[in-house]
Each structure stands twice: as C-alpha cells, then as structure tokens.
Amino acid sequence: MEPSSDAVSLREPIANLVNERRLKDAMDLCESARSAFPLDPWLATMQAYLFLTLGESQKASLAATDALSLGSEDPLAVLVLGVAHRNRGRHAAAAEALLTASRLWPDRLDAATMAIEETVIAHGFDAARPVFEEVFARLPDHALEVLWGTLLFDADLHADMPPGVVSAPLMSVPAWLARAGSAPAFAGVRETILLEEPPVFGDPPSDLPKTSLPGYVPYACTLPGATIFAKSSLVLMPDGSALNDTITDERFGRFIDIPYDTAVLRRDDERVLLDVGKYRIEEIEAGVMLSGWASEHFGHWVPEYLARLSYLERHPRFAELPIIVDSDMPDQHLEYLSLLVPNRIVRIPPDGALRCGELVVGSPSTFFPVLLTADHQVPEENQGGVPTHSLRFIQERIERRLPPPAVQDRKLYLSRRSRAWRLLLNEDEISAALAARGFEVLLPEEMTFEEQVRMFQSAKVVVAPSGSSVLNAMFAAKDAKLIVLSQRGLFTWGTFYAPMRELGFDMTFVCSDEETGEKHSNYAIPLATLLAAIEAPAG
Secondary structure: OOOOHHHHHOHHHHHHHHHOOOHHHHHHHHHHHHHHOOOOHHHHHHHHHHHHHOOOHHHHHHHHHHHHHOOOOOHHHHHHHHHHHHHOOOHHHHHHHHHHHHHHOOOOHHHHHHHHHHHHHHHOHHHHHHHHHHHHHHOOOHHHHHHHHHHHHHOOOOOOOOOOEEEEEEEOHHHHHHHOOOOOOEEOOOOEEEEOOOOEOOOOOOOOOOEEEEOOOOEEEEEEEEEEEOOOOOEEOOOOOEEOOOOOOOOOHHHEOOOOOOOEEEEOOOEEEEEHHHOEEEEEEEEEEOOOOOOOOHHHHHHHHHHHHHHHOOOOOHHHOOEEEEOOOOHHHHHHHHHHOOOOEEEEOOOEEEEEEEEEEEOOOOOOOOOEOOOOOOOHHHOOOOOHHHHHHHHHHHHHHOOOOOOOOEEEEEOOOOOOOOOEOOHHHHHHHHHHOOOEEEOHHHOOHHHHHHHHHOEEEEEEEOOHHHHHHHHOOOOOEEEEEEOOOOHHHHHHHHHHHHOOOOEEEEEOOOOOOOOOOOEOOOHHHHHHHHHOOOO
C-alpha cells in the first residue's frame, strides 16, 4: 500500500526536528502522526529510532517489529531492532537482527561490529568466525580486524589472528637472543645506580646513608628483521615476539602502563596485542634504535636514550649506521645528539613503522618507566636513574665540542612559566625578586641546545624549578651554586643527585612548605627561604 500524501508530508518536519536534536519534539509529532496513520511503515521506523535514541529499548523493539510487519524495507528498522535486543541482553536475537542489518546496509561499520560482538556472546567464537569473515568480505575495514583480534585476545585465543593484528608474546632482548642461540655484540658489567637523599635548605641533614641499586647489564646487539613503530619502544620480531626490557622487568614490569603507545591494543603479563595494520611499514637495511616512549621529553631523552650511546658505540657497526629517532623530536634533542655522535639521522614517519634488515639496540641502564599503574608497588628510588659513567660520557663528549669559557659570572633563573605542569605558583613574585637582584630570567625551551650548554657553563648561580632543564647542570662549573626549587617530596631526585655529587657538583633544594603527593603537581616556594639559600655560603 502506498503511503498517503498526508503521511508523507509529515516526514520532512519530523526529520528536521531529529537533525536539530529536538528529539522530544520529534517524538511528540511522530506519535501524533502514527495515531493518524498507523499503517505507515516510515513513521513506525522513525518512532522506533526515536525510542532507541531516548533510551527506551523495549518500546523501540516493539515499534521496529511493527515497522517490519508493515512491510518496511528500511534497514534502519532492522538495525534498531538489533540494537534494542542488544541493549536488553537478548543476544541471540540481537545477533540475528544485526547480521541481517549488516547485509542490508553493507557499509555500516557499527552494524557489522555489533553483529560480530553479539554472535560471540550468544554462540561463541566458532559461530562468530564465519560472521566476521562474511562481514569483513563485504566491508574490509581494518577496524573489524582490530575488533576480531581484540575479542580473541580477551578470550585468551591467540591463534589465527586476523591480518594486521598480532598477539605477540613479550620477551626481553637478552631472553630472545638466548632462545635464538645468539649473543650481544657487546655486553658489560651490571650497572650501578647511586642513591643519595638530596639536602633540603633549612632542614636537618638527612641521616639516610648513601647507597646504590642494581641496574641492568648493558649490551649492544643486532636484531635481524625487526620492526619498530612510531613512538613505541616495542620491537616486533619476525617470529612474532615483542621485545622490551622495561615491560618484562621481573620485579616491576607488570606495573608499566602504556596507554600512549598507539601500537598496543591490549596487554597482559605475558603478551601484547599489536595493531600493525594501521602503520605504513617502510623497509631499511639497518639502523640504531634511539626511538621510543617519551623520547620527545628531555627528562627521558637524556638519561634513558642518550645514556645508551656509551655502550651502543661499542657495537662494531655503530659508526656506519644511521640512528633512528621519532619524527616529532625537538630540534634541541637532535642538536644534542649530533654533538655526541656524527651518525646520520633517520626519522620514523608519523604513524609509520620501519622494518630493519638489521636493528642495533642497546639496553636501558635500569628500570625507567614513563607511566605506572595507579596501584603500582614500585619504590621511588626504582623509578629511573642513570649511572655516573653515562653522565660523565655525555659531559666529556659535549665539553670536547663546546669548551667552557674562562669566566663564570652570570646569575640565572630558569623559568617554567610556559610549561603545562609542575608550575611554580608564585612564579611572578620570584621572577621579579630575582630580576631585581641581577638574575637573568630565561626560558630554556626557547634556546638552542648549544645556548643552554653555554648558559650553564657561564653561570655562577643557577636557580631552577624542578624540571628536565636541570639535567644540563652537568655542564656548569663545579663551584657554581645550583639551587633547585621543588615540592616538599623530592620523589626520584635521589638517583640524579647522587651521580651529580660523584661528578663533583653540589646542589641545594629549596622546597615548598606543603607536602604534595604527586610529582607533577604545582607548588609555591617561600621567597624568604629562597633568598636565604642564595645568600648562604657554599658548602
């Protein structure tokens, strides 16, 4: 039966209200129209859609069933019916209706996705696999591969993953080499991470002894046929293994949280699910890996990546190979790298990956996380650190290229006012007071790396809020006064302060009055305490 012209005339105003998101008004008009034209399938379909959108799934189911009984050929009616069943927990009925909707509406990704999910719930994976294969043949969207792979991974079913998705067992590089019957080109003695409680100005001297922590055994090795991804520290091997020493750390690896790694879809203690299909993979013959998690942040770039060069250089092919970095590296990072080693630079393209005939990798010095789970049990002293010899390597190599001046007479304040976190709440007060006393107020992130080195080399006093710019204090004169402003909790500073002391530097910390429970929180420094620290005699 053809719908009456009066019923058809109501379609446009109802659709306009829906498009304007005036759903209640659209429902009122639709209900009035259905009372007048109860046999019109379009009105029944629209009423079903509105019920569903307004959260009334049972009414949506009834209206959709009514629309189909009236002869509706609109796939929306079937889709609404399937979603309504899904919302009500009627998974078998939902699976049937959603698969029908996907066949009627083959370019609807949501219909295909829900058809697969509901079939898994209602009938299991054996029944769902042909559904996945059917809908993927119609709609070869990578999102469906990701969905199917994720469902399999969550069910602990790791065989027969779809193309573009890899369920990879996690291994450390040394464990993989041992299994492959290979060995590093260079292996050293286990690293030692020194730990010493930094002094807080005005507080009694710490009674905690200087101590040390075991790090990792350093190595440099070649991984054949390895694939690496933009902004990821995971290395995917041809045998399907995913390698990373930090995430497989026996004590603390389970506490690593990696939501920032877009290659990773899922992770458990033994495996990661990798979305390799989203990346455009380029082939290169060989390279040295210096890319990975948080490499764009100076506080990771120096102690976690550049520190590896001291033993990556021991690899017999190091000098002839390019160094691989991420594409978003700040210019200062690359300038720093170029002053340490002359190797050519290769960037991983954004959202890209490199498959390397030979990939040279070096170990981290110690467990160095970017982000830990909320319930982690990792002591602060185990959340990073750098060996003294690695800082000395960097210091000596840079000073060889940039010899220090004969005179150190500048007074510097390194502001963090342009940063996003760990801000000094009374920044204006402190900046003004120090400027009045002859201090230069500088923003290190606006300077080249060479300018930052020269800045420290020429300083007799440096005041700096807690931040990665303090890492460049290793280029200052040994007798320079180095004052770090910080929250009352010094968090992981102990494993940087200790090697700096070994190198001959003294650092004083001026802290906020209030305790903070988070290392990136904002804080205020009492101005009188800071001025007293500046005037205090050295030592």
